[in-house]
Amino acid sequence: MRIGFDARTIDGSGVGTYSRNLLMQYAASDQEFVVFCPDQKRDLVPSSENFSYVSANVHPRSRSGRAVFARIVESAHVDLLHVPCQYAPTPVAVPLVATIHDVIPLLYPRTIRNPIERLRYRRQLDRTLHEARVLITVSQISLSALSAYAGVDPGRVRVIHNGVSGQFRPVEDPSVLEAARRRYGLPERYAFWIGEFKPNKNLAFLLDAWAATLQRLRQPVPLVLAGAQGEDFRSVQRDAQRSGLGDKVLFPGFIRDADLAAVYSAANVFVFPSLFEGFGLPPLEAMACGTPCVVSNSSSLPEVTGRAAMMFNPTSIQQFVDCVVQVLEDPDLNGKLRREGLRQSSLFRWERSAAETLEVYRAVVG
Numbered sequence: 001m002r003i004g005f006d007a008r009t010i011d012g013s014g015v016g017t018y019s020r021n022l023l024m025q026y027a028a029s030d031q032e033f034v035v036f037c038p039d040q041k042r043d044l045v046p047s048s049e050n051f052s053y054v055s056a057n058v059h060p061r062s063r064s065g066r067a068v069f070a071r072i073v074e075s076a077h078v079d080l081l082h083v084p085c086q087y088a089p090t091p092v093a094v095p096l097v098a099t100i101h102d103v104i105p106l107l108y109p110r111t112i113r114n115p116i117e118r119l120r121y122r123r124q125l126d127r128t129l130h131e132a133r134v135l136i137t138v139s140q141i142s143l144s145a146l147s148a149y150a151g152v153d154p155g156r157v158r159v160i161h162n163g164v165s166g167q168f169r170p171v172e173d174p175s176v177l178e179a180a181r182r183r184y185g186l187p188e189r190y191a192f193w194i195g196e197f198k199p200n201k202n203l204a205f206l207l208d209a210w211a212a213t214l215q216r217l218r219q220p221v222p223l224v225l226a227g228a229q230g231e232d233f234r235s236v237q238r239d240a241q242r243s244g245l246g247d248k249v250l251f252p253g254f255i256r257d258a259d260l261a262a263v264y265s266a267a268n269v270f271v272f273p274s275l276f277e278g279f280g281l282p283p284l285e286a287m288a289c290g291t292p293c294v295v296s297n298s299s300s301l302p303e304v305t306g307r308a309a310m311m312f313n314p315t316s317i318q319q320f321v322d323c324v325v326q327v328l329e330d331p332d333l334n335g336k337l338r339r340e341g342l343r344q345s346s347l348f349r350w351e352r353s354a355a356e357t358l359e360v361y362r363a364v365v366g
Contacts, residue, residue, distance in 0.1 A: 001365050004078035004094070007037040007112050008060045008087075010044045013228075014101060015085045018138075019280065020044060021165055022084075025354035027051065034076050036069070041288075060087035061120075082357075083128070090127040092118065095364050098132040102106075102142050102278025106149040108200045115229070125150065133364050136357065138162050138279040139300035145278075158360055161304075162279050163350030167257070170290035170342075171265035180262035184252035190224045191324070192267035192291070194255065194282050195274075197225075197232040202273040202296070202314050206241045208319040209273070214248060216325050221268060224250045241287050264289035269327050270295065273314050279303050281317075284348055287341030294323045308337065308344035 005026075010019045026033055027048035036056035037045050045053065054076050058065035070089035073081055082097045084090075090096075105112045105121050112118040117312040129135065129150055135249055137143050143159050171177060180186070191210075195201055203225070210223045226235065229251065240249045255263055264270065270286035272295040280301050283293045284287045287308060295301045296314035305311075312319035326333055 001361065002032050002034060002079050004034045004036060004073055004076060004081040006056070006069075006081065006083040006088075007035050007041070007045055008058070008059075009085055010037065011041050014281070016044075017165075018099065018101070018112075018162060019084045020046075020349040021163060022354050022357060023051075025350055029354075029358075031358065034078050036076070038071065055121075059129070060085070061124075063120075066090060067312050080361055082361070086121070086125045086128045088124075088128040088131060090131045092123075092131065095133045096128075096131050097134050097360055097364060098128050099136040099138070100129070100142070100146060101138050102238055102276070103145050103149050104198075104200050104276055104278065105277055108198075109144065110199045111190045131133070132156075134158060134360055136360060139303055141300040142302065143250050145195065158356075160353055160356045160360075161348055162281055162284075162341050163348050163353045164284050164288045164345050166265065166335055166352065168261050168285045168288035168345075171262045176262050177266045180259050181266060183259060184226075184255065184263065185250065186224060186252065186266065187222055187250075188261070188267050189219070190222050190250070190266075191260055191269045191271050192224050192226070192264065192286070193271050194226040194260075195272075197230065197236045199232075200274060200276045202275045204239050205314065205317070205320075206271065206273045207236075207239050207245065207249065209317045211243050211245055212317050212320045213324050214245075216321055217328060220248065221328060222248050222250055223271075224252060226252050226255050226266070227264070228254045255279065260285065261289050269294060269324060271319065271324065273312075274298065274299070274301065275314055277301055283309060284345045288345035290338045290342060292327050292337035293341060294320070294327055304348075306344050308340035310337065 009015045024046050027046040033051050036054050038057050058069045066089045070092045074093045080095045084099045143157050147154050214220050264286045270291045270293045272283050276299040283295050293309040295309045297311040310323040312323050
């Protein structure tokens with residue numbers, strides 16, 4: 001079996017994390033893979049004797065590039081192509097497996113600001129959903145959304161959870177923690193959030209809720225909002241200014257992968273108020289680092305965090321405040337959440353994700 005893997009999006013955050021970790025697992029296997037990757041991203045692909053590499057200098061979102069990439073795939077003589085997102089080269093001459101992590105733009109159209117780009121997203125999604133022999137998604141709620149909002153037959157979909165990379169573990173060395181704080185301008189105590197500054201992340205709510213939280217805490221704790229500062233970031237920054245939070249909200253920008261475990265570990269609490277998540281890796285990463293989590297009770301988050309996080313209705317500021325205050329001011333609860341979080345995060349491993357995905361390949365090739 002000669003498996004093709006589309007690594008054109010390997011430098012991304014969500015899809016890139018998924019691709020890098022699957023390929024890391026496959027690099028240690030004896031399965032033959034053909035990895036299609038742009039030349040400038042080749043360093044992100046793990047080295048392996050069972051990998052061969054094909055230059056694919058075609059942007060995933062290019063309309064004319066679909067046919068170009070399809071020809072590249074055909075000439076590589078693979079038995080199957082796995083595309084880790086909706087940007088498949090449709091039509092393609094070999095069986096297609098596609099991973100659809102979520103359909104958030106169908107639920108929250110403003111996550112794609114440009115109406116033309118929104119229409120292109122839907123058309124490309126529909127083409128991929130139609131072409132794929134098997135669809136993979138990452139949670140039961142994403143399966144439900146694919147069925148309800150995109151009309152997909154659930155029988156064509158396999159749910160395979162994401163994993164947590166081994167890099168995420170408690171960092172206890174004071175010098176490492178201090179170096180991370182210094183590098184990103186972080187205080188001794190802080191609450192932490194990380195992600196994309198998108199509407200489904202519910203950040204306007206979080207800012208209002210944090211202003212209310214500060215009124216209840218005996219010792220005020222700043223809120224740190226980390227992530228790449230694109231166009232949606234500006235509106236969040238303006239909301240923070242309007243909320244009068246001043247230096248109580250910090251924006252350190254993008255956190256390097258090598259520093260993430262230390263930044264999670266140094267936080268006193270991780271907060272995640274999303275309205276919808278296809279999976280929600282950040283809470284699991286925080287748990288794996290021993291950081292207690294307060295997350296919304298919506299979409300995939302109960303499925304992922306189980307009983308290891310404090311949960312609140314993402315429209316209730318009062319519930320959020322109660323949860324955060326308890327976590328920060330009740331040492332027994334804090335310790336319990338740390339222990340439960342380590343246990344829960346250990347259930348999600350990329351080794352298992354890769355093995356289950358390999359089963360899909362074998363079933364498709366037959």
